[in-house]
Amino acid sequence: KAGVTQTPRYLIKTRGQQVTLSCSPISGHRSVSWYQQTPGQGLQFLFEYFSETQRNKGNFPGRFSGRQFSNSRSEMNVSTLELGDSALYLCASSATGAPTDTQYFGPGTRLTVL
Amino acid sequence: GQQVMQIPQYQHVQEGEDFTTYCNSSTTLSNIQWYKQRPGGHPVFLIQLVKSGEVKKQKRLTFQFGEAKKNSSLHITATQTTDVGTYFCALLGPGNNRKLIWGLGTSLAVNP
Numbered sequence: 129k130a131g132v133t134q135t136p137r138y139l140i141k142t143r144g145q146q147v148t149l150s151c152s153p154i155s156g157h158r159s160v161s162w163y164q165q166t167p168g169q170g171l172q173f174l175f176e177y178f179s180e181t182q183r184n185k186g187n188f189p190g191r192f193s194g195r196q197f198s199n200s201r202s203e204m205n206v207s208t209l210e211l212g213d214s215a216l217y218l219c220a221s222s223a224t225g226a227p228t229d230t231q232y233f234g235p236g237t238r239l240t241v242l
Numbered sequence: 243g244q245q246v247m248q249i250p251q252y253q254h255v256q257e258g259e260d261f262t263t264y265c266n267s268s269t270t271l272s273n274i275q276w277y278k279q280r281p282g283g284h285p286v287f288l289i290q291l292v293k294s295g296e297v298k299k300q301k302r303l304t305f306q307f308g309e310a311k312k313n314s315s316l317h318i319t320a321t322q323t324t325d326v327g328t329y330f331c332a333l334l335g336p337g338n339n340r341k342l343i344w345g346l347g348t349s350l351a352v353n354p
Contacts, residue, residue, distance in 0.1 A: 169346070228272075228292075
């Protein structure tokens with residue numbers, strides 16, 4: 129099976145712009161979670177989608193939003209970008225969405241905000 | 243809320259030395275997962291522990307879940323340069339909390 133794919137892999141934006149990141153989970157996986165990773169902050173949970181519904185949400189401002197499509201592909205959107213949004217954004221898919229499931233991570237999208 | 247502390251934050255060892263990272267929770271856990279992230283890579287699942295006092299081994303890696311299910315450890319025997327990376331624990335609390343809580347990770351550097 130193909131692994132989790134994320135596009136684009138690298139992105140440079142300026143403050144105030146918005147960005148959309150895409151994640152395609154492993155075939156058959158219905159749960160997609162998004163994480164922000166920055167040095168010193170580890171993995172910060174953004175949100176989780178299962179069957180097109182947001183099931184869990186982390187403590188991020190409303191500028192961060194997401195959605196999931198019927199084919200389980202997911203997108204994450206960040207509006208009005210700030211310098212502090214520069215990070216590696218990882219998505220992870222799991223088979224059933226149960227919290228005990230193994231999370232399979234994609235390679236991430238490296239976002240730089242100038 | 244639930245808190246997780248992972249120590250040490252960094253560890254620098256000589257190849258062949260042993261290495262241990264610890265993950266401590268403020269609350270009793272239902273399970274714990276360990277992941278490894280190589281430099282420039284993404285987290286990769288290593289193991290999941292669910293039973294009190296459970297010990298699992300993967301070649302030179304030994305994982306242990308505390309008797310009280312509030313802590314866990316990952317021990318690497320005779321480190322190799324391929325062990326370089328950051329090791330994360332991810333905790334799941336009891337009850338209806340469906341979110342994994344991630345430790346900040348332990349970054350391991352190995353001198354050849």
